[in-house]
Amino acid sequence: MIDISVEEPVARSGAFSAANTYEQVYPGVWRVRILQPEEVTPVSTRSFGADEDGLSSLPHVDVCPVRVEYRRTSRGIEVRHQLDDSESIYGLGLQLRNFRLNGRKVHLRVNADPQNDSGDSHAPVPFYASTGGYGVLVDTARYGTVYVGSAARRSEHSPRSMSGGASVGTDSLPVAYTRDSAIGSEVLTEVPHAGGVDVYIFAGPNIREAVQRYNLFAGGGAHPPRWGLGFWYRTATDFTQEDVTRQATELRARGIPCDVIGIEPGWQSAAYSCSYGWSDRFPHPERMVDDLAQLGMRVNLWEHGFVHRSATIHDELLPLSGDFRVWDGLVPDFVESRAQEVFASAHVPLVDAGIAGFKLDECDNSDFTGGWSFPELSSFPSGADGEQMHSLFGIRYQDATLKAFAASGEDTYGLTRNSHALAAPYPFVLYSDLYDHAEFIHAIAQSSFSGLLWAPEVRHATDSVDLIRRLQTAVFSPIAMVNAWYLAQPPWIHTDTTANLAGERAADAEEIEEVCRQLIRLRMRFVPYLDAAFADxxxxxxxxxxxxxxxxxxxxxxxxxxxxxxxxxxxxxxxxxxxxxxxxxxxxxxxxxxxxxxxxxxxxxxxxxxxxxxxxxxxxxxxxxxxxxxxxxxxxxxxxxxxxxxxxxxxx
Amino acid sequence: MIDISVEEPVARSGAFSAANTYEQVYPGVWRVRILQPEEVTPVSTRSFGADEDGLSSLPHVDVCPVRVEYRRTSRGIEVRHQLDDSESIYGLGLQLRNFRLNGRKVHLRVNADPQNDSGDSHAPVPFYASTGGYGVLVDTARYGTVYVGSAARRSEHSPRSMSGGASVGTDSLPVAYTRDSAIGSEVLTEVPHAGGVDVYIFAGPNIREAVQRYNLFAGGGAHPPRWGLGFWYRTATDFTQEDVTRQATELRARGIPCDVIGIEPGWQSAAYSCSYGWSDRFPHPERMVDDLAQLGMRVNLWEHGFVHRSATIHDELLPLSGDFRVWDGLVPDFVESRAQEVFASAHVPLVDAGIAGFKLDECDNSDFTGGWSFPELSSFPSGADGEQMHSLFGIRYQDATLKAFAASGEDTYGLTRNSHALAAPYPFVLYSDLYDHAEFIHAIAQSSFSGLLWAPEVRHATDSVDLIRRLQTAVFSPIAMVNAWYLAQPPWIHTDTTANLAGERAADAEEIEEVCRQLIRLRMRFVPYLDAAFADxxxxxxxxxxxxxxxxxxxxxxxxxxxxxxxxxxxxxxxxxxxxxxxxxxxxxxxxxxxxxxxxxxxxxxxxxxxxxxxxxxxxxxxxxxxxxxxxxxxxxxxxxxxxxxxxxxxx
The missing domain is CATH 2.60.40.1180 (Golgi alpha-mannosidase II)
Incomplete structure (x- = not known):
């Protein structure tokens, strides 16, 4: 990473140049190469190839719909193209607080606690799509900044008014006091630290086909195993093996369908960082897996990617990890396939024992919430620095996990808290510790522009109405899941966390449970329909x-x-x-x-x-x-x- | 800004070098020069010189208390020094959500809506002070990242446990499930894009003298005119000249002391962006100023720095401004003294007419809240890019404002929503649209490490208790201010905004007003004491x-x-x-x-x-x-x- 030689000093100049190397790499997909791209990018480190057959069956488009200009500066690379008044732009990954992006500045930084509408995200993705009928992928693992018509050049002498421009705070003021929201007529992306970049353009003719083309370029969408579309229930983090089996048995006894039981940190002998080995509270995990299989249930295990000193793979990973530790654990160089393989090797025994999937927690740069993560200035053996690794950490971690399943030929469907570009083929669904229901609904729609799936998981609720409304959303989402990791009983027994933990039953528990039971059964009704949608x-x-x-x-x-x-x-x-x-x-x-x-x-x-x-x-x-x-x-x-x-x- | 020639390609290397150019520039102040610093920095663009007499009267320290190492990478410059277990580190500007910084990562980005504990701030400052008895200023206008013992190198084989390490979420888990919060033993700062940097070290012997030395290096602390220490009242944004005078008269009639009346956006003929000229709702501003002077009150005017096309200075500023517009206004190159002078020239007539100060709003990179600001990739005639300009925009804007007062020999005391390094001599106080009372109290203490002053202003309140408690905090702060810009009457008449705007009086209005009156009178009692504190x-x-x-x-x-x-x-x-x-x-x-x-x-x-x-x-x-x-x-x-x-x- 510490390569500081700069091959070609570029003259001082404020002018943009028109890119002129447009290569149609697949039907309707053009690569625009700008100067010398970096070595570590989403495309250069991808595991899935493009779905050429799928790309060929989309409508034929002859001409690249976007013309790109670029400028190299001491800060990095800028790329831009024209934005018309009639276009609406969407995407840039999971954006909990915005949707139509026109007029916005989006900074694509991985952040576990994205409370500002700044672009910070569990899954920032440098891809956007336009109702103008095209999509653009800037192939970078940098924290890029995208100005979607939000920056007006001084030379633009006819300001265009932005719809929705806020007034000063009172309607009684004259027009002169209202904000003159002139906006620019370009989409402008700055990629820091880079000396060049590839830009991929995806043709439509409409936005729908542009997104399809992007997803097919990524390898086509994920089609999870059918059990993944059933109901999921995650148990409390302090549950023992016995507790887990009891909870599963109880769900079945209460007539509540369930396909997947999730187990939280407590299953490991060390969890922060992770050993990937069973703790003594799970003395016979293979028996538990068998017991649950009898009930038609599979097991999903919580983990993160930071490798504890007691993990079997620790010493082998040492030279394949970054130069900083997280929670005293190694940070695997997931960009290297060798590191993926070593990491996978610790998971093969779990997969062989019947574990059906994993929840990849805390791979999303939690240092702004808890003070723990690896610095952006980290170095990895692959040549990635910490910034690039943060962007790619979640998706390359998914690659490592898939390698463990590939070894045994099993399918999987799991959870991840970080993803990035070209995620469509990955059978992993995003989630968040944020918990606003309206935002959770929004995210189902909003994530669809970027090849992402979103889990509006249900935890506690303010009351039974909140619980039921949240569960309804979960029923119509990629994963219908209750995550009771900090509850002792299902939330329909008591929505109040303290009472729930104390083992109390709400007065109306039977009634609420019945509504939830019917909702979960509704989900089961829809499984064939969802299966067909995922096949598409x-x-x-x-x-x-x-x-x-x-x-x-x-x-x-x-x-x-x-x-x-x-x-x-x-x-x-x-x-x-x-x-x-x-x-x-x-x-x-x-x-x-x-x-x-x-x-x-x-x-x-x-x-x-x-x-x-x-x-x-x-x-x-x-x-x-x-x-x-x-x-x-x-x-x-x-x-x-x-x-x-x-x-x-x-x-x- | 677009200078992309790199003078000295540096070899690929992960090793740090010891800095060896320590120059004692003032008593107890050392400058450590690392490679080739950038041209636009807080020190290089300062207007105040160091207070050499003040620095000489602090305790004599012979030896620079900190040894710095550095590394240049393709990302920028890294500097680091040792951090001992016994030290506590503070500062880095206004940080509403942290205090003792050990174990934290702080990203020094200017942000108008700092809701995450990420370092984002109205006033990020690359200065920190240690109970080890020293202070460190990294002289950069970049968005640096400071790891205060929050990053543990892989080579550190004996993890040190961080106090306050969070457990997994339940106390019943074995120790192995608790987070192993190993922390690093260095303060590490990354300055992006820079090829070199000056680091200033301030000796103690204690943290107090280190902060004093930093403030004296900046030029010594501000000593506002005595009227600035009285009570401030900001009126509604839609008030006319008549309304303002009526409100002031009423305050006096009700026995409520007041030294400063603030007028919000409505005074200007164009406010978003600004014309700096009176609107026709203020037909005789000089008469209003006189009327208020009769009551012992001065006038403070709201504005921001973005220059409307109708402003008298627009055309003159055009070549002295950045290459993007904000609210269709010019962004003055405040780093250039010529731009400061032209900007000041629009304010001299206001100062001559008796205006006592300004509130410098929205100079803090509001693009993450509203979608309006200039890009970090902007270019300015001075050579600053947009990132550097965002860091320095507020403090150099203060310079421009002071130039208007210098012309007439008047003192001032004002408000600003952005500041940066070396702010001590500036008679401007920070404020925020965030409104958590506990955070407002915290900010009074927390801002003291960085040469900043903080205004815990009172707006609406949830109830009379909230109003009174907030006012008490304001009474013991650098500016005792009620900001009623979106109210029709003082908040003690009705704390509910809707009722207040409807002209209603709360049932207990008399009683609450009396408590507030006594509090404001208490502030007046303390003016001589505060005056002495500011003289110090x-x-x-x-x-x-x-x-x-x-x-x-x-x-x-x-x-x-x-x-x-x-x-x-x-x-x-x-x-x-x-x-x-x-x-x-x-x-x-x-x-x-x-x-x-x-x-x-x-x-x-x-x-x-x-x-x-x-x-x-x-x-x-x-x-x-x-x-x-x-x-x-x-x-x-x-x-x-x-x-x-x-x-x-x-x-x-």
Whole structure:
């Protein structure tokens, strides 16, 4: 990393140059090479190849839709292209606090606690897509900054007013006191420290195909094993093996479907940093795995990537790790495939023993929350520095985990708190310690622009309404999960954490449990439909959960909607939060059916719904035929599928 | 700025070199020059010279107390020095969410909405001080990152445990599950993009003298005019000239002392960006200034630094501004003295008309809150890029403002939302749109390490208790101010914003107003004492408001106290928040007196106080003689001073 030779001193100049090396690397995908790109990038360290067949079956586009200019400075590389007034821009990874990016500055820094709308993210991704019908990937692992029409050059003499420009704080002021929100007419990205960069352009014709092309370039979407689409329940961190088995048995006895039991830090002999070995509170883990298998349940284990001195792989990893420690553990150089392999070798015995997946915690630069992480100035044997490693740490950690499963030929589906570019093929779902329900709904839609999946997990709740509304959102998400890691009982027994931990039952526990049971069974009904949506994701790159604008870029109303989303081909979901007794739902143009009543609804307009607490607003395209499972306790049992035809229109 | 030639390619190497150019530039102040420093730095662009007399009168120290090592990489410059277990480190500018910095990573980025504990700040300052008896200024305008013993090198084989290491979330877990918080034994600073840097070391012998030396190196502390120490009241942004005069008259009629009336954006003909000219709602501003002067009140005007096309100076500033616009206004190159002068020229007529000061708003990189600011990649004629300009924008803007007052020989005291290194001599006080009362108290103590002053301004309140407790804190702060910019009436008439705007009076308005009136009169009593404390600041660099650890570095209990602070030589204040009905107060070793009762208290221990709502806990050193004014309506009227001797000890 400490290579400080600069090959070509560049003359002092403020001028941008037009890039002129456009190479069509796949159908509709152009690589624009600018000067000398860095060695460690998302593309250069990728494990999945592009899905050429998938790319070939998208609409043919002849001409690269974007022309790029660049400038090299002492700070790094700047790239820019024109932004038209009519375009809306989306993406740049998981952005909990923004959606349509026009007018925003986004700093792509990995951060475990992204409370500011600054671009800081669990999963920053230097890819964005436009309703202009293209996508752009700046192939860098740097903390880039993207100005989406948010910077107006002094030379732009006709300021364009930005919609939504805030007034000064009172409506009674004359126009002269309102903020003159002139905005720029370019998307401008600064890549620090780099002497060059590759920019990939993805053609449409529409934003939907641009995103599909990006995901297919990444290797196509993930298609998780069917059990991954069932219900997940994570147990308390201080549970023993006996506690875990008891909890699983109890779920089954209470008629609550479950496919995956998650076990939190307490399973390891050392957790901060990790030993990847069982603690003596789990004396017979293989027996536990067998016991759970009898119940149709698989096991997912919590861990992070920092390797404890007592781990079997510690000494072998020592020369394959960074020059700083985290929690006194090694930081594996996950960019090196050799480090991935050594790391995987500690997991092969777990996979062989039947562990179905892992939760990759704390791979997202937690130093701003807890003061622990490796510095951006770290050096790794691969040549990556700490900044590049932070960007790639989560996704290359996923690679290492997949290597452990590849060894035994098993599929997996897991969780991760950090990801980056080209994530579509990875069977890992993002989550966060932030816990705002409205943001969690938003993230389902917002993550769809960047090849990411999002888990709106349910933990505690302020009350039973909050619990049920959160669970409804989880039911219509990539992972339907209750994470009770700091509770002693399921949250439907008592939503109050203290009472829950004390073993108390709320007065209405039976009633709340029944609502939750029915919701979880609803999830089980949808497994075949979700399975089909993920199969499409694999094959076509179309996100199974996605923002409305992807399907309806010409409908301007959809451009700012992130509290509704499409699921698969035919279903639109508009979750409620506990604060809402009614909500507005926008249905895009076309004929729709209310999922619950079958009522015919005409799209292109807003309606107000006020469903009962047990119902989540779900709408189906008129004429759709939806495959629903007959309710079962685990996906292994799915046998019978009911094909439900919605409406009078001929089956689609 | 776009100079990309790199003079000396440096060989690939991970090794640090010992710096060997230590020059004692002033008594007890060493400059360590590392390679080739950048041209635009806090020191290179300073307006105030060091106070050599002040520096000479501090204790003599012969040997530079810190040895620095450095490394140049492709990312920039790293500097480091040893950190001992016994040291506590403080500073790095205004840090609302941390105090003792050991174990922390601090990223010195200017940010108007610093919600994360990341180092983001209204006023990041690359200076820190240690109880080891030294201070360090890294002379850079870059967004540096400082690892205060928070990064452990892989080679450190004996991890040191960090106090306060968090457990996994449950106390019932074995030790192996708790976080192994090994920390490093160095303070490590990374300066991005730079090829070299000057590091200044300030000797003690104690932390207090190190901070004094830093402030005297900056030019000595600010000593505001006495009127600045009276009470400030900012009026609603939509007030007309008539409204402002009416409000001032009413304050006087109600017996509420006031020295400064603040006027918010509505005074200008264009505010976003700024014209610096009166709007037609202020048809006779000179008459208003006269009217207020009759009441003993001065006028402070809101503005920001972005220059509207209609401003008289716009065209002259055009070639002296950056290459991006903000709110369609020019961004002056405040690093250039010529730009400062042109900017000042628009303010000279205002100063000549009697305006006493300005509030420099939105100079703190608001793009992460509103999407408006200039990019870090901007270029300025001075050679500064946007990152350097963001760091220096506030303090060089203060320079420009001072030039307007220098022209007429007037003193000023104002507000700013951004500052940086070497700020001590500047008569400007920081404020924030964040509004947590506990954080506001903390900031009074925390800002004292970095040559900064902090205004815990009072706006609305959740209730009358909250209002009174907030006002008590303001009374013992550098500026005692109510900022009613979004209220129609003083907050003591109604704390609820909606009711206040509707002109309603709370049922207990008379009673609450009386408590507030007495508090404001208390502030007036303390003006002579505060004046003396600021005179000391000017002469000795000792902060008038400061953390306890500065006076008591050997008392480990003080190392983590930021909810109490010293005022001047003899007074300790421990404000209450509305959430508290009682609080713990630590009195350092020695004999103390309760300000209100005169009761003798022995230091070196904690006591619990539960004062009535009208009292704030204040303690005086036994034997101190405190000069208090006989209560007056404005500081101009101060004539008689009462010297109050606390306790039986001989007067000190």
């Amino acid at each position: 994701y694999r094959r076509t790159g179309l996100p199974p959960f996605r923002a409305l604008v992807l399907d309806h870029p010409d409908d301007i109303e959809t451009h700012t909607i992130s509290d509704e989303f499409m699921v698969g081909a035919d279903i639109l979901v508009a979750p409620m939060t506990a604060q809402q007794t009614e909500r507005s739902v926008y249905l895009p143009h076309g004929r729709w059916r209310d999922f619950w009543t079958g009522e015919l609804l005409t799209g292109g307009t807003r309606l107000v719904v006020s469903p009962s607490i047990s119902q989540i607003p779900v709408f189906v395209k008129d004429g759709a035929v939806i495959p629903l499972a007959v309710a079962v306790m685990s996906t292994d049992e799915i046998d019978e599928i009911e094909w439900v035809h919605f409406g009078d229109a001929p089956p689609r | 600041y000017r002469r000795t660099g000792l902060p008038p408001f400061r953390a306890l650890v500065l006076d008591h570095p050997d008392d480990i209990e003080t190392h983590t106290i930021s909810d109490e602070f010293m005022v001047g030589a003899d007074i300790l204040v421990a404000p209450m928040t509305a959430q508290q009905t009682e609080r713990s107060v630590y009195l350092p070793h020695g004999r103390w007196r309760d300000f209100w009762t005169g009761e003798l208290l022995t230091g070196g221990t904690r006591l619990v106080v539960s004062p009535s709502i009208s009292q704030i806990p204040v303690f005086v050193k036994d034997g101190a003689v405190i000069p208090l004014a006989v209560a007056v309506m404005s500081t101009d009227e101060i004539d008689e001073i009462e010297w109050v001797h606390f306790g039986d000890a001989p007067p000190r």
